[in-house]
Amino acid sequence: xxxxxxxxxxxxxxxxxxxxxxLPKKRRVIITILNEEPTEDAFxxxxxxxxxxxxxxLRPEEDEAWSxxxxxxxx
Numbered sequence: 001x002x003x004x005x006x007x008x009x010x011x012x013x014x015x016x017x018x019x020x021x022x023l024p025k026k027r028r029v030i031i032t033i034l035n036e037e038p039t040e041d042a043f044x045x046x047x048x049x050x051x052x053x054x055x056x057x058l059r060p061e062e063d064e065a066w067s068x069x070x071x072x073x074x075x
Contacts, residue, residue, distance in 0.1 A: 002066075007031075008038045028074065 007017045015031075056062060 003021075005017060005019065005021055007015050009015055
């Protein structure tokens with residue numbers, strides 16, 4: 001299952017993850033750098049929408065729709 005995690009960089013450019021996460025020993029990770037400064041409103045909106053979106057994301061139909069990606073070779 002794919003997981004999206006929000007993070008910000010500090011004044012020195014160091015990445016800071018905004019929520020605690022537990023990862024398996026080895027996973028590929030893709031980091032997207034946005035061309036905008038973080039805002040408190042954006043973070044709160046993401047948290048508020050997560051539960052509503054999870055209703056759709058966690059349906060069996062959604063897993064089936066994306067199951068073809070599991071067949072791709074890992075890098």
